[in-house]
Amino acid sequence: MSAFTVPLIIRGQVIEDNWVTFGGRGGIAEFSAPDPHKYVKQLRLRTPMDLRDMYDVSFEEILDVLQELGERLRLETNPHMQRAYEASLLTSDLTPGLLRYTYEQLLPSYFQKDVVREIAERGVGINYLEGWVEHPLRDGRRMRVRAFGARTLHIAAGNGPVIAAFSMIRNAITRSDAIIKMPSNDPLTGVAVARTLVDMAPDHPVTKHLSAAYWKGGDAEFETQLYRPENLEKIVAWGGFASVQHVTRYIQPGLELISFDPKNSASIIGKEAFASEATLREAASRAALDIGAANQNACTSARVIYVFSGTDEPGLKRLTRLGELIYASMLALPEFISTKPKRYDPELRGHVAALRLDDEWFHVIGGEAGEGAVIVSRLPEAVDFAPMLSCRTANLVPVDDLTQVTAAVTAYTQTVGIYPESLKEELRDQLPLFGAQRLVSLGFASNPTLAAPQDGMEPIRRMCKWIVDECCEWPSGA
Amino acid sequence: MSESISQAAEHLRRDPAGFFGNSITRMHTIPRDELAALQLEAANQCFAEQRRTIEMVGKQAARVGLSTITQFDDLVPMLFAHSMYKSYPSSLLDKKRFDLVMRWLSKLTPVDLSGVDVAGCDSIDEWIDRMDAQTPLGLITSSGTTGTLSIIPKAKADAIRSMETWRLFFFQRFGTEPRPEDVTPVVDVIWPNHASGKLGHLRLAALLKTHFTGNDPSRFHALYSDAVSTDLMFLASKLQRAAAKGELDRLEIDPQLLARKDEFEALQRRKPEEMKAFLNRMTTQLRGRRIFITGASFLLVDMAKEGFARGIEKCFAPDSVCVSGGGTKGMVLPDDWAAQVKRFLGVREIKMGYGMSEVSALHMMCDHRRYHIQPWVIPFVLDPDTNAPLPRTGVQRGRAGFFDFASIGHWGGTISGDEVEIDWDTPCPCGQTSVHLADDIARYSERRGGDDKITCAATAEVHNEAVRFLAEFQG
Numbered sequence: 001m002s003a004f005t006v007p008l009i010i011r012g013q014v015i016e017d018n019w020v021t022f023g024g025r026g027g028i029a030e031f032s033a034p035d036p037h038k039y040v041k042q043l044r045l046r047t048p049m050d051l052r053d054m055y056d057v058s059f060e061e062i063l064d065v066l067q068e069l070g071e072r073l074r075l076e077t078n079p080h081m082q083r084a085y086e087a088s089l090l091t092s093d094l095t096p097g098l099l100r101y102t103y104e105q106l107l108p109s110y111f112q113k114d115v116v117r118e119i120a121e122r123g124v125g126i127n128y129l130e131g132w133v134e135h136p137l138r139d140g141r142r143m144r145v146r147a148f149g150a151r152t153l154h155i156a157a158g159n160g161p162v163i164a165a166f167s168m169i170r171n172a173i174t175r176s177d178a179i180i181k182m183p184s185n186d187p188l189t190g191v192a193v194a195r196t197l198v199d200m201a202p203d204h205p206v207t208k209h210l211s212a213a214y215w216k217g218g219d220a221e222f223e224t225q226l227y228r229p230e231n232l233e234k235i236v237a238w239g240g241f242a243s244v245q246h247v248t249r250y251i252q253p254g255l256e257l258i259s260f261d262p263k264n265s266a267s268i269i270g271k272e273a274f275a276s277e278a279t280l281r282e283a284a285s286r287a288a289l290d291i292g293a294a295n296q297n298a299c300t301s302a303r304v305i306y307v308f309s310g311t312d313e314p315g316l317k318r319l320t321r322l323g324e325l326i327y328a329s330m331l332a333l334p335e336f337i338s339t340k341p342k343r344y345d346p347e348l349r350g351h352v353a354a355l356r357l358d359d360e361w362f363h364v365i366g367g368e369a370g371e372g373a374v375i376v377s378r379l380p381e382a383v384d385f386a387p388m389l390s391c392r393t394a395n396l397v398p399v400d401d402l403t404q405v406t407a408a409v410t411a412y413t414q415t416v417g418i419y420p421e422s423l424k425e426e427l428r429d430q431l432p433l434f435g436a437q438r439l440v441s442l443g444f445a446s447n448p449t450l451a452a453p454q455d456g457m458e459p460i461r462r463m464c465k466w467i468v469d470e471c472c473e474w475p476s477g478a
Numbered sequence: 479m480s481e482s483i484s485q486a487a488e489h490l491r492r493d494p495a496g497f498f499g500n501s502i503t504r505m506h507t508i509p510r511d512e513l514a515a516l517q518l519e520a521a522n523q524c525f526a527e528q529r530r531t532i533e534m535v536g537k538q539a540a541r542v543g544l545s546t547i548t549q550f551d552d553l554v555p556m557l558f559a560h561s562m563y564k565s566y567p568s569s570l571l572d573k574k575r576f577d578l579v580m581r582w583l584s585k586l587t588p589v590d591l592s593g594v595d596v597a598g599c600d601s602i603d604e605w606i607d608r609m610d611a612q613t614p615l616g617l618i619t620s621s622g623t624t625g626t627l628s629i630i631p632k633a634k635a636d637a638i639r640s641m642e643t644w645r646l647f648f649f650q651r652f653g654t655e656p657r658p659e660d661v662t663p664v665v666d667v668i669w670p671n672h673a674s675g676k677l678g679h680l681r682l683a684a685l686l687k688t689h690f691t692g693n694d695p696s697r698f699h700a701l702y703s704d705a706v707s708t709d710l711m712f713l714a715s716k717l718q719r720a721a722a723k724g725e726l727d728r729l730e731i732d733p734q735l736l737a738r739k740d741e742f743e744a745l746q747r748r749k750p751e752e753m754k755a756f757l758n759r760m761t762t763q764l765r766g767r768r769i770f771i772t773g774a775s776f777l778l779v780d781m782a783k784e785g786f787a788r789g790i791e792k793c794f795a796p797d798s799v800c801v802s803g804g805g806t807k808g809m810v811l812p813d814d815w816a817a818q819v820k821r822f823l824g825v826r827e828i829k830m831g832y833g834m835s836e837v838s839a840l841h842m843m844c845d846h847r848r849y850h851i852q853p854w855v856i857p858f859v860l861d862p863d864t865n866a867p868l869p870r871t872g873v874q875r876g877r878a879g880f881f882d883f884a885s886i887g888h889w890g891g892t893i894s895g896d897e898v899e900i901d902w903d904t905p906c907p908c909g910q911t912s913v914h915l916a917d918d919i920a921r922y923s924e925r926r927g928g929d930d931k932i933t934c935a936a937t938a939e940v941h942n943e944a945v946r947f948l949a950e951f952q953g
Contacts, residue, residue, distance in 0.1 A: 343863050346877075346922075350559025350893065357534045357541075358585060361567050370864075384568050384626045384719070385561075412724030435724065 070111025625719020
């Protein structure tokens with residue numbers, strides 16, 4: 001029995017026909033969507049010339065369309081978003097409290113004019129999007145540069161309902177054509193946003209260059225027809241290692257991959273946290289927020305936290321006290337930021353339960369009711385199962401000096417939340433060498449901005465085609 | 479029964495096979511109620527003893543406030559996850575602090591490890607050999623994808639007991655009382671595997687070598703002559719962990735381990751020759767003899783293929799015994815795999831068993847494809863997410879838990895990673911009275927998230943995929 005339906009949106013057209021069922025395994029609710037094989041030809045943008053209509057639209061008009069779209073996404077008045085919210089209650093790892101906040105507040109907020117303008121200005125430069133920007137060069141030629149859009153497939157991740165919306169915003173401001181492949185654990189939210197846009201402005205070029213569809217990732221028969229340089233110029237892939245790895249088989253000259261690889265995040269807390277009761281409490285509150293936000297489901301969520309507490313007995317005592325404060329702060333977070341997880345990973349529970357019975361190497365605070373836990377290491381090492389940390393379960397690791405914190409950062413590290421600022425400045429020229437991509441004040445890890453580089457690159461610039469017009473003078477009399 | 483229930487339960491715990499007169503028919507025709515009463519008493523005896531002698535058991539009992547077991551479900555919070563046997567920092571092995579590993583291990587076994595001499599011990603293999611020599615334990619290790627090594631403090635006596643009961647099931651038929659030669663048969667043992675090692679199934683090899691052959695080691699025929707080194711298994715685990723954490727660029731490998739990696743590669747190169755010699759021995763020297771063979775299904779299928787290629791069918795005496803199990807390790811078996819193996823070996827049936835390292839019992843499949851639980855093991859079906867017990871009535875599907883009250887080296891309560899289905903109420907048409915499992919046992923880890931569920935947070939699951947990719951990449 002299908003729990004819900006996922007229409008297919010192709011450039012302003014809403015398709016609700018040729019239903020087939022998906023999901024129904026591994027905890028994913030069963031749902032229906034139009035048979036993607038019947039629409040693969042229609043999903044292709046026939047010719048890049050069809051993108052021309054985007055260039056008849058001013059940047060301000062694009063902002064207006066997005067702003068109005070954002071206003072129409074309000075849960076209380078939009079039946080498409082209501083259905084998406086209901087579906088996400090079934091499919092998402094997030095709890096109702098978190099989902100409600102995301103749909104009511106977070107999702108619409110990204111479409112606000114000022115927000116989008118800042119994303120475009122910082123992420124590309126509006127003048128490059130709006131026209132040719134001239135730079136005189138040393139040899140006398142005048143170089144003019146413009147950022148063009150591209151035909152792009154976006155493979156969205158499902159661990160947050162906002163990810164498809166990010167793709168839509170980036171697509172509109174770069175004047176690109178997007179096909180968004182919906183994830184099985186959130187197949188409807190992006191479709192609902194696209195459908196709202198169709199209702200609002202069915203013939204607008206922004207609508208005409210947005211498609212949102214579900215097909216099963218790895219469906220080679222479908223993918224080989226679509227993932228080709230004659231149909232697409234770029235693929236933006238979010239997701240786990242396997243899904244990104246899978247996409248690479250289609251990459252060839254003329255079809256570029258922009259990959260948001262799987263990432264984890266960490267935190268570092270300096271000795272300054274122990275200066276006073278007030279600083280200790282502040283550091284604990286900040287860390288609790290970085291762990292607990294979105295129930296630790298985001299790639300920005302803190303998991304292992306290195307603390308300059310010292311590794312001797314007084315140091316471990318300090319660390320345990322910090323752990324208790326972090327645990328208490330985490331439990332006190334409001335329902336729209338963090339809740340008891342929907343389902344506590346049974347394998348992780350086994351690991352935590354084992355550590356609880358033996359205090360020699362690790363001390364466990366909380367976690368008995370599946371609400372989340374803080375594991376305090378009693379040696380300067382993270383737990384062996386650190387890659388499994390989730391469901392609001394963090395590991396505090398004591399360190400004595402800077403050399404020990406480079407372990408916090410690996411090729412898979414995205415965000416590092418650091419307290420205090422002075423320690424961040426001390427570390428910021430070293431950590432990136434090991435792989436950290438975003439250093440942020442502790443407590444703000446899960447509050448990223450789209451106006452910044454992401455995953456060590458500038459994705460919106462990469463989504464553009466950077467075209468040059470060179471104006472050179474022919475020597476007189478030659 | 480002339481014994482009091484407490485004496486009877488004690489007897490069942492100490493010598494399950496003897497309690498039933500070494501008869502598998504008696505083991506599996508005892509009325510359910512009668513067995514349940516014995517099991518409850520035996521579980522209480524085991525619990526009363528081990529909560530005092532095993533530190534982790536005492537701590538957990540105190541935490542959950544358990545003092546006596548009045549019903550089977552009381553045991554559920556006392557079932558240990560497999561992670562219990564890897565809850566030490568794996569860096570202790572890197573640093574060769576076997577003294578500290580033993581301090582941790584001693585909390586999981588009643589055996590006093592304080593006198594074990596580990597001075598100068600510089601490899602895991604050597605440490606385990608010393609444990610073998612100096613203690614009643616025969617440690618069992620297994621390497622996980624999180625890069626750690628689990629260590630189960632299994633008593634040698636537990637291993638021997640389980641081997642002796644296994645043997646009863648291999649050479650007896652249900653419904654027929656055993657003759658003496660069915661209890662201690664003498665056969666040639668064909669072991670399509672490494673000759674020794676400290677992994678659960680390799681520990682078995684040493685016991686088969688003596689207990690199935692009338693103590694004639696020349697009748698034990700292993701495919702590969704070498705042991706599987708625990709140090710190499712640990713190295714493999716560490717490589718996996720480093721890849722999983724994105725730390726391959728800074729993985730430091732002990733030069734001693736590195737040297738042994740070369741050794742491992744040499745053994746790998748030798749394998750085709752050893753395989754050839756092994757097949758030759760099977761199809762010439764052992765042809766027509768009564769043999770015992772055990773191995774994972776895919777190994778047996780490979781052997782059958784090789785045999786057919788040499789034009790050989792019905793290779794051994796018809797009263798030979800073949801036992802399989804252990805899953806397919808992700809390989810797809812041909813539908814007629816069992817028929818192929820039987821045709822090659824010349825046996826009437828392939829006996830299938832279900833078991834795990836933590837529990838000293840192999841639950842055998844009957845003619846109706848149901849796995850029957852051995853009488854010294856209490857089975858549980860648990861909610862797969864919360865581990866709460868599901869009712870012990872009707873048909874229940876969930877996570878399997880087991881309590882082996884005969885275990886003396888370690889606590890016998892275990893939560894598995896397996897999804898099972900128990901039909902508590904319907905008697906099995908095979909005539910055995912014991913609790914029985916459906917044959918479609920699956921690993922939860924393989925079942926969950928197999929679809930294209932995408933998340934950008936790098937969970938262990940995607941890490942493990944990365945690990946597999948790396949393994950393929952390096953060929």
